[in-house]
Amino acid sequence: MAELETYKGYYLWRYVPSLAAAVIFLILFLLATLFHSWKIWKTRTVFCIVFAIGGLFEVIGFGARASAHSRTGSVLTFSIQNVFILLGPTLFAATVYMTLGRIIRSIRAEQSSVVRVDWLTKIFVTGDVLSFLLQGTGAGIMATGSNASLGQDITMVGLVVQVVMFILFIITAIIFQVRMHRYPTRQAFDIDLPWKKHLYTLYAVSSLILVRSIFRVVEYAMGQDGYPLTHEWTLYIFDAVLMFGAMVIYGVFFPSELRVERPKSVESGGMALGGAEGV
Template identity: 35%
Template sequence: MSYTIQQLIEINQGCTALKDDLEPSYGYVPTKGAGMAFCILFGLSMLAHTFQFCWKRTWWCSVFAIGCLVELIGWAGRTWSSDCPYNSTAFMIQISTLIIGPTFFTAGIYILLGRFIQIFGRESSFLSPKQYLWIFCTCDIISLVVQAAGGGLASSESDKIGGDTATGTNIMVAGIVFQLISITIFVGCAGDFLRRITRLGYLSWASGSFMMLTGAMVLSVVCIYIRSIYRTVELAQGWSGYLITHESYFIGLDGVLMVVAVGIFNVFNPGWLLSSVRGAGLPVSRPTAEVKPVRY
């Protein structure tokens, strides 16, 4: 059956069940159970993070809650698409939000390393905490803006009959690649930080809280890194590529990894653990004048 332009517009704007002769923008119908499950998981993590940063007054940790909210909105869009697979608004919501959600998680990780440097002292890093904040959070903002712009452009084109999504897709890929580069540089800086505190003998007195937070940070970065590589390859293949048209990859390499990336900080929450890191004491050989009060 062939559809008129008016019929296609009505299908895109309304809630039409799957038709055998008309393929959804996803290449499949999103699984409703998966959408609801991730909405619940990100919603619970958001509520937990909100409670935790309000209780401990670690306001910078709000970036984790904001990221959860963005992810929640995106998965709500996919849940909507399970009932209305052709609805362009639902598709636009999920593609524009799920592409940028992890940016907020990386922002929290960047700030966390800055807090470590404040605790261990300036000699533990070649960059100051403020420099970390400005450099990497600026990179995050740039990545967020680029990805959001590309997602919005690609979504708007997908809503048009014969629309060209290539430009928007390429912009999104550029944003993700930029994020990958900034994460890679950050990993190098974090490795230098660990090398320095080990050489200075600080790692030997570091508390269990520091080790737990460091482990959480490493796990979160690995999850975000794998996800970013996946999304780069997925989008580079185009809107009809193999990865983007098979939901299992998206669930496993985006949804599951992002739940782990943000949920680990509910378990090992910086608001609860940073004070323990600071209270563990300093090496006797370290001049106490170098230590400045830090608000966690």
């Protein structure tokens, strides 16, 4: 029977992680990641590769968590599961940010964006990268055991950055939608460009990631002896289930229909024609 072990006299875990739960979510995330990879390959929607990598992070994380069931004293196993489960949703977020930019460009609605479209993705992805680095650094420090408190603080700052960026992102998307209802473009009525469906998909996925990030902030704010870090079910309900749901929603309503048009120069007339680009 698995028992709690120490690493240099320090308990990495506050409970013996469930093998069954870890294996179940390992399989679920693996299936979701394979589905996303197939959709990316079939539709050549290259920018969604980041989302699939996020799914792979979840697979690695829960695989390590399953291994940790009988190796609670292994700092390497603890570190791998902690880092990869923590960072997977950050890659989901990056894809969500890029998708909004593609929605705006696909219906030629740049004038309705609060932020210049050229900067829209850059601003939010930069914030996401900052969040990624802070969370990764904090998770790495926590794995050493001796500086767990510092690692938690750094990770929490990274999660707060993610929460703030998501709130700003959702506000930006809502303002864009309101403006589009008032001043729609001609492309907005194209039945082959269901931009509203993809916008609502972003709202749903963003909300799930936001709730998960808020939970993680609360988790680390309460410390090692707080309820979330001493009760495993909270991780599965407020993180694993939500992130699997995000993968399912984004996979079902995959943004392969969004095609960004860029002007092509015409030698004879020097005019610009819209050419659809299938990425």
